[in-house]
Amino acid sequence: MSGTPAEKSxxxxxxxxxxCLSIAGxxxxxxxxxxxxxxxQQARALHPPGNGNTELFAACNxxxxxxxxxxDRYGCEMTCKLLACGSPDP
Known part of the structure; x- marks a missing residue:
C-alpha cells in the first residue's frame, strides 16, 4: 500500500x-x-409602554x-367594562 492520503467523501x-456555514451565521x-x-432595545427601555394609561384605569375603577x-349591578359593570375600561373583559 502506498502512503497517499485518502480523499474525503x-x-x-x-x-x-x-x-462552517452555521458557525459563520x-x-x-x-x-x-x-x-x-x-x-x-435599550433606547425603547427608556420610555414607558403605550398601554400604561393610568387615567383609563382610574376611570374604570x-x-x-x-x-x-x-x-342592576351586573348591567352597570358590563357598561363600565365596555365604556370606561375599554374592553368587555378587563
Missing part, C-alpha cells in the same frame, strides 16, 4: 461545509444583535366602584 465535505447574527438590536350601589 463528498458527504463528509458537505457536512464540514454546513458546520452565528457569528454574523451575534454581531448584528450587539450592533443593531441591543441599542434599539371609579365606574366599577359606583356600580356597587346600582340596583
Amino acid at each position: 463528498p458527504l463528509a465535505r458537505l457536512v464540514l461545509f454546513m458546520v 452565528s457569528l454574523v447574527a451575534g454581531v448584528h444583535w450587539f450592533a443593531i438590536d441591543l441599542p434599539a 371609579i365606574c366599577m366602584q359606583n356600580c356597587e350601589f346600582d340596583s
Whole structure:
C-alpha cells in the first residue's frame, strides 16, 4: 500500500461545509444583535409602554366602584367594562 492520503467523501465535505456555514451565521447574527438590536432595545427601555394609561384605569375603577350601589349591578359593570375600561373583559 502506498502512503497517499485518502480523499474525503463528498458527504463528509458537505457536512464540514454546513458546520462552517452555521458557525459563520452565528457569528454574523451575534454581531448584528450587539450592533443593531441591543441599542434599539435599550433606547425603547427608556420610555414607558403605550398601554400604561393610568387615567383609563382610574376611570374604570371609579365606574366599577359606583356600580356597587346600582340596583342592576351586573348591567352597570358590563357598561363600565365596555365604556370606561375599554374592553368587555378587563
